[in-house]
Amino acid sequence: MSKPSGIDEKKMIKVSKELFTDGLPLPAEVYTRLPSGQFILVGRKADTGNLSNLHLMQEKQVDLFVREEEYNGVVTFNVNLIEKTLKNDSVNPVLKMNLLKGVAESTISELTKKDVYVGSFDRCKQIVGFVQETVVQIKDFDKFLDIFSKLPGDLVSHSLATSVVSLMICEQMDITMKSTLEKVVMGAYLHDIGLKEIPLEILNKPRLQWTEAEVHYYESHPLRGVEILRDIKEIPSDVLGIVLEHHENALGMGFPRRIRDIKINPLARIVAVADCFVDLIYENNKEGARRTPEEAVAYIENIMGQPYNKPAFLALKKIIHLTHVQKKLKGTG
Ligand SMILES: [Fe+2]
Known part of the structure; x- marks a missing residue:
């Protein structure tokens, strides 16, 4: 099965859905993987997050992925958020x-x-x-x-x-x-x-x-x-x-x-x-x-x-x- 160009499976990191709080800007481009193995974009970086809807729409748990190079940014964003909210x-x-x-x-x-x-x-x-x-x-x-x-x-x-x-x-x-x-x-x-x-x-x-x-x-x-x-x-x-x-x-x-x-x-x-x-x-x-x-x-x-x-x-x-x-x-x- 061919994958869209630019997406190398080895460079995608599976991440927790808890990293994306609804209503806050997304710290990275967020993808999900179709049963065929293709990755599709479900949220653009800086757009307001609304990924919990995605879970409601599907019966099965949806896996989320970000690109490896954006991963550290996602974690830092959340650590900062934790510092503020705690x-x-x-x-x-x-x-x-x-x-x-x-x-x-x-x-x-x-x-x-x-x-x-x-x-x-x-x-x-x-x-x-x-x-x-x-x-x-x-x-x-x-x-x-x-x-x-x-x-x-x-x-x-x-x-x-x-x-x-x-x-x-x-x-x-x-x-x-x-x-x-x-x-x-x-x-x-x-x-x-x-x-x-x-x-x-x-x-x-x-x-x-x-x-x-x-x-x-x-x-x-x-x-x-x-x-x-x-x-x-x-x-x-x-x-x-x-x-x-x-x-x-x-x-x-x-x-x-x-x-x-x-x-x-x-x-x-x-x-x-x-x-x-x-x-x-x-x-x-x-x-x-x-x-x-x-x-x-x-x-x-x-x-x-x-x-x-x-x-x-x-x-x-x-x-x-x-x-x-x-x-x-x-x-x-
Ligand atoms: Fe120590």
């Missing part, structure tokens, strides 16, 4: 949650695209559903949203990606108890909350240029995070443990307390390796290119000397290896 008291918490869900699903979509994740978009959506359910359980949900809303936008998607990668590591390590997974998700979601008290001038400056006082300030963020969360009722102590110890490592060279593996909270050991991995795949390397998941794992192992908890790191390595093999099999199959 701060607005008159916006209903369900709508706030839906916006978070849209960005969460895109984070997953991005992880899938980066070949971090083995599995379908629908399977990924299940994981996001779990993240969402867990977060909504926080009794002091309004207070949680308020705290979360003060995080800089890119930290929102970093926190979500860390939650997902932590869950994948748990799955690989056969950690299946729901209450444990919930704590991992909540801790990974909130791990960098203390960064909201670190001035942006420090955070935006290259780390190599930090003064000793700035390093000290930055290294206080786990402790500040715990202090912020003490205000929220019923945050489990394991979640506080993750927030406090997500920068510690097995060799005792982390911060703020430089404790060794045996003393680190077992769930913090998992989030620590996930956090470092997510940082590496989102940051540019020395040549200014994004690292692939394989390169990020090799970096932790060879350049950093694998300072993290061994079983957690090996689980991550296995996930990336399996994805790589699956990708190769697909390519030759």
Whole structure:
């Protein structure tokens, strides 16, 4: 079946419908795919969004796609929207949650695209559903949203990606108890909350240029995070443990307390390796290119000397290896 010129299926990214709020301008050209495989344009960039009608008209769920080059713009648009709406008291918490869900699903979509994740978009959506359910359980949900809303936008998607990668590591390590997974998700979601008290001038400056006082300030963020969360009722102590110890490592060279593996909270050991991995795949390397998941794992192992908890790191390595093999099999199959 021929496709309209200019649309390369490999360059289209499936996105969540929650990314397009009715009544707001569309941040990109939005397409759907016909059963024949053809992509058709259903919304033009900058036009007022009205895509929920599209869902009402069809009995089946409609999949939406954007071009790869417009994808980052769509996510940034939504992260900015989240920042604005979370701060607005008159916006209903369900709508706030839906916006978070849209960005969460895109984070997953991005992880899938980066070949971090083995599995379908629908399977990924299940994981996001779990993240969402867990977060909504926080009794002091309004207070949680308020705290979360003060995080800089890119930290929102970093926190979500860390939650997902932590869950994948748990799955690989056969950690299946729901209450444990919930704590991992909540801790990974909130791990960098203390960064909201670190001035942006420090955070935006290259780390190599930090003064000793700035390093000290930055290294206080786990402790500040715990202090912020003490205000929220019923945050489990394991979640506080993750927030406090997500920068510690097995060799005792982390911060703020430089404790060794045996003393680190077992769930913090998992989030620590996930956090470092997510940082590496989102940051540019020395040549200014994004690292692939394989390169990020090799970096932790060879350049950093694998300072993290061994079983957690090996689980991550296995996930990336399996994805790589699956990708190769697909390519030759
Ligand atoms: Fe951190």
